[in-house]
Amino acid sequence: MSETKKEDLMTTSSSFVDGTKGELIYRGYDIREIGPNASFEEVIYLLWNDKLPNVEELDRFRKAIEAKRALPDQLLKVMRQLPHDAHPMAVLRTTVSALGLLDQDADNITVEGAREKALYLTAIIPTLVAAWERIRHGHDPIQPRAGLNQAANFLYMLDGKEPNPDAVAALDSYLVMLADHGFNASTFSARVTTSTGSDFYSAITSAIGTLKGPAHGGATQRAMEQFIDADQTGDVAQWFRNARESGRRIMGIGHRIYKVEDPRARILRPLAEKLAKSSGTSKWFDIAEQIELLARQDEYFIERNLYANVDYYSAVVLYTIGLPTDQFTCIFAMSRVSGWCSQVMEQLVDNRLIRPKEGYIGKRDLKYVALAER
Numbered sequence: 001m002s003e004t005k006k007e008d009l010m011t012t013s014s015s016f017v018d019g020t021k022g023e024l025i026y027r028g029y030d031i032r033e034i035g036p037n038a039s040f041e042e043v044i045y046l047l048w049n050d051k052l053p054n055v056e057e058l059d060r061f062r063k064a065i066e067a068k069r070a071l072p073d074q075l076l077k078v079m080r081q082l083p084h085d086a087h088p089m090a091v092l093r094t095t096v097s098a099l100g101l102l103d104q105d106a107d108n109i110t111v112e113g114a115r116e117k118a119l120y121l122t123a124i125i126p127t128l129v130a131a132w133e134r135i136r137h138g139h140d141p142i143q144p145r146a147g148l149n150q151a152a153n154f155l156y157m158l159d160g161k162e163p164n165p166d167a168v169a170a171l172d173s174y175l176v177m178l179a180d181h182g183f184n185a186s187t188f189s190a191r192v193t194t195s196t197g198s199d200f201y202s203a204i205t206s207a208i209g210t211l212k213g214p215a216h217g218g219a220t221q222r223a224m225e226q227f228i229d230a231d232q233t234g235d236v237a238q239w240f241r242n243a244r245e246s247g248r249r250i251m252g253i254g255h256r257i258y259k260v261e262d263p264r265a266r267i268l269r270p271l272a273e274k275l276a277k278s279s280g281t282s283k284w285f286d287i288a289e290q291i292e293l294l295a296r297q298d299e300y301f302i303e304r305n306l307y308a309n310v311d312y313y314s315a316v317v318l319y320t321i322g323l324p325t326d327q328f329t330c331i332f333a334m335s336r337v338s339g340w341c342s343q344v345m346e347q348l349v350d351n352r353l354i355r356p357k358e359g360y361i362g363k364r365d366l367k368y369v370a371l372a373e374r
Contacts, residue, residue: 014047014342015180019257024264026180035267040150040175044122047180047342068123069144071131072102084136088330089212091132096208100201107199114348117200118341125337126150129330130157151175166278170271170317177264177310178332180339186210190340194347195354207340208333217329223252224315224325227287236287240294252312253295264310272313275320284316
């Protein structure tokens with residue numbers, strides 16, 4: 001196999017994943033260091049500026065995000081006309097694309113133009129998700145509230161109530177954990193779209209469309225569905241045995257990249273437990289913990305070094321907060337948009353068309369036969 005040419009190698013300084021070591025790095029910071037300590041806004045700033053903000057910088061950045069959260073009236077009118085049974089990810093994909101139509105400066109992909117659009121999309125996506133959750137149930141959207149961070153403001157926009165501090169902390173941590181993750185499928189699709197010279201909205205729409213696929217963004221939803229299924233059987237241990245005997249996959253256990261414990265799961269697990277206790281709804285955490293313990297005693301999982309990944313306890317957090325399972329991937333997008341924007345802006349600095357080499361395996365030397373003779 002020939003060596004990879006330097007010009008064929010895509011590089012990034014945004015994030016790095018080493019599945020063998022269980023390592024995730026954001027701009028030089030290990031997730032085990034920054035994850036338990038930084039807010040989501042700090043992480044966004046880090047990804048976009050290659051450094052953590054000081055107090056004044058963070059305050060200005062938070063206010064800049066707050067200023068861009070409100071939905072345009074034109075878009076709200078469109079959302080009210082959408083079928084209420086539309087999947088939330090389809091709505092998110094469509095509304096982000098529509099924002100590009102409404103922005104008269106959409107094709108501005110200069111450094112300044114790209115940063116403005118990154119800020120706008122990161123600020124407004126939580127508003128889109130919360131607004132759709134209310135619209136599809138026949139309620140009016142709740143306007144964003146100043147003075148709240150991304151996590152708290154999103155929870156407030158769901159029901160207009162002061163959010164549970166443990167829910168805010170757990171969701172904020174979730175947003176930090178999912179912010180960026182190397183050249184995953186959705187990030188790569190965003191960079192490919194950017195490489196053609198297309199606009200920022202198209203790049204993020206590409207990413208959302210890619211994340212919508214169940215093989216990429218749907219694991220958290222399926223993990224929660226299995227907890228619900230296990231609960232309905234009335235016997236979690238028997239559910240696990242039945243799943244193993246039938247060859248059913250245990251969703252959220254194991255990861256394509258991580259060959260050791262996902263460092264994000266270790267951070268999120270205790271937050272999920274704390275939220276479960278303070279919310280008075282510990283059942284889902286208890287079920288998840290029991291299945292995880294059963295898996296850690298099972299030879300199949302032990303031999304293959306399969307551990308709970310970030311999707312596993314994310315499911316507990318999001319469901320305990322009160323979100324329906326079909327919204328889980330949208331919450332993923334609320335976080336990952338920060339990483340998509342980081343990587344799109346990085347791509348724009350030295351933009352070249354991304355075109356993977358193909359391996360043709362089709363037929364050759366066929367002879368054309370006239371239509372009348374076929």
